[in-house]
Every structure is written in structure tokens, then in C-alpha cells.
Amino acid sequence: MVTRQGGSFELAEVELDEPRADEVLVRIVATGLCHTDLTMRSLLPAEMFPNVFGHEGAGVVESVGTDVEGIAVGDQVVLSFRSCRECGPCREGLVGYCDQTLLLNYMGMRADGSTTMHQDGSPVFGSFFGQSSLARHALAHADNCVVVDPDLDLTLAAPFGCGYQTGAGTVLNVLHPDADDSLVVYGVGAVGLASVAAAVAEGVGTVLAVDLVGARLAEATRLGATAVDASGLEPAEVVARVKELTGGGATYAVDTTAVPAVVKQAQQSLASRGTLVVLGLGPEEYQLDAIDLLQGGKRVLASVEGDSDPLVMVPRLLAMRAQGRFDLDALVTTYPFEKINDAVDDVLAGRVVKPVLVW
Incomplete structure (x- = not known):
């Protein structure tokens, strides 16, 4: 997590809530590092720290809330951004322009104002893009959880969720x-x-x-x-x-x-x-x-x-990849999570194209 505005990433123990009825608990296997993670740690106000970023997560579902349909324990998933799926833009298929975008993706908490994480009794901001996947586990939702082939290499699939x-x-x-x-x-x-x-x-x-x-x-x-x-x-x-x-x-x-x-x-x-x-x-x-x-x-x-709907675009791009028409595998350079700041330095210096953190 990042403990202060503009700070470096740090590994820390936090408490993550059990999934609510509309949430999905995902054990993260790999997370792409995106420039948005780096930019937002400086753009967010100082009072929104500590904060857990990460929005290109990929992992395995460990628990599913009672209201969630179409996702089962054991599924491999690629995580993406959240949308309400009910407002005018969402009904038109333009989920990136959801009326609730700021609340669901950037405000560091659930829609009801609660945070999903705590540390020593104090709230930790998260729910970044509805996931905060620079972590071992993340809470997501059906609208930003894309079930993918169980044989897919999640290290290579993680960047499909955003970049x-x-x-x-x-x-x-x-x-x-x-x-x-x-x-x-x-x-x-x-x-x-x-x-x-x-x-x-x-x-x-x-x-x-x-x-x-x-x-x-x-x-x-x-x-x-x-x-x-x-x-x-x-x-x-x-x-x-x-x-x-x-x-x-x-x-x-x-x-x-x-x-x-x-x-x-x-x-x-x-x-x-x-x-x-x-x-x-x-x-x-x-x-x-x-x-x-x-x-x-x-x-x-x-x-x-x-202008993508991740539930549509991620499968479309993965199908193109399988056909050999969207071959970006060579862009990925993997880092263990404890080397996250090395990954930040390398991508900012242009030494790598797509850092992916792996557990």
C-alpha cells in the first residue's frame, strides 16, 4: 500500500472484510502495474491515505456472495473497472461513462461509505477500480470480474483488464x-x-x-x-x-x-x-x-x-490473442511483489513495457 500522498509502495498487513452478498473474494495471482496507479498516488488528496492501489488484477475466486451469479469458486478471473450497470450510459453499453464512476472506482470505499480494509482498527482506503489488486486478495463484483479459460496464464492476462x-x-x-x-x-x-x-x-x-x-x-x-x-x-x-x-x-x-x-x-x-x-x-x-x-x-x-465494456472486450481480445492476432505477451516483465518499487523505477525509465507483479 501507499501510506502517504506521493509515497512509495510498501508491503503491509491489513485486514480485508469477508465478501458481502454482492462481492467476490479473489486470490490474486498477478497484477499489472499501470501508470494510473502511479499517477493517482500523487493526485488523490492527502486524507485518502493509506491507500491500496492496483486495477489490473487476475486471480482465482475463493468465495462468492449469495447475490452473485455467473461466477463460481475456483474460476479464474481477470479484474477490470466497476460500473453500476443501471444508469443511462451503462444501459447504452458505455459503462466507462457510468454515472457512478467516481464513487465506484476512485473514492477509496464502497458505495455506502465503508472501507473494505482496516489496519490496527483504522480504515485503509481501497476499492480502487473496484478491486485494489496490488494485494494477495481483493474484493471485486460481478460487473468487474471476467471469467476466463482455466488454462489461461494469468500473468499474461492481467494487463487485459485495463491497459x-x-x-x-x-x-x-x-x-x-x-x-x-x-x-x-x-x-x-x-x-x-x-x-x-x-x-x-x-x-x-x-x-x-x-x-x-x-x-x-x-x-x-x-x-x-x-x-x-x-x-x-x-x-x-x-x-x-x-x-x-x-x-x-x-x-x-x-x-x-x-x-x-x-x-x-x-x-x-x-x-x-x-x-x-x-x-x-x-x-x-x-x-x-x-x-x-x-x-x-x-x-x-x-x-x-x-469505450470498452470489460465483460465484452476482455474476452474479445483474449480470443484475438488465441488466434495470433493480438500478440502482446512479449511486453510482460514479471516481478515478485516485494520488488514493486523496482518495477516502478524500470517502467518510468523505459527499461520495461509492462511490469506484472506476481505472488
């Missing part, structure tokens, strides 16, 4: 590109490479990957993209290179960096009436090129989890 479905969902659910289109992805960490893999699987005509890290660009090339190494290039040179490779500008762009200057480049790289989707979490503001935006009729929008 992979966000990147792939942005392509498959939001942009819908085809063979006549071009897509450029700025920042090819785990989320960006998932966008690349999905675009290649869909037969998109031109797929570009822009990054500073050679190892990430090599993975993008392996997946079928054309690499654009931005190291040593001025922003205008990056834009010019993308326009050259796409015949005047990309139909679509995806930014995962959350770096304002890079977001601006991504917008400028678009063809007229092109669309940019921003996915990164961090800065409060982006500065866009207003003349380029207005003269080109371009669109800039955001997406939550790639």
Missing part, C-alpha cells in the same frame, strides 16, 4: 479505421502498443508508432507498424515525418503520453478532418494549435477505457 483494452478499444470501439485509413500512435508503451496491435489486426492501411525509446519502437515494428524515432527530432520534424509517411497527414491519431507538446504534435500530424484521441492522465490542460484545428476541421476527443 490493453484501453489501447485496443480506442481503435476498435472509437475510431473504427479500415484499410484506406492511416493511424499514428504517439507513445508506444503498453496502451499504445495495444492500439498498434488492434489496428494491424483490423488491416489498417498505414500504422505508425512514434516514441523516444528504441525497444518500444522495435516492439511496434514487430507488431507491424512503421517506427518513427522522435529522439533528436524537433516537433516540426516529427510532424513532417508523419505527414510524409501518411501521404499528407494521418486519418487518426492516438496519444498515450499525456505530454502537452506531444498532444499538439499529434493534432498537427492529422489530415484534414482527422481525429485525435487522447488517453493519458496527468496534466490539467493541453495547448492545441487553434488555426490548424479550425482550418482543418479536426477533432480532438478523449476516451475512457477505449
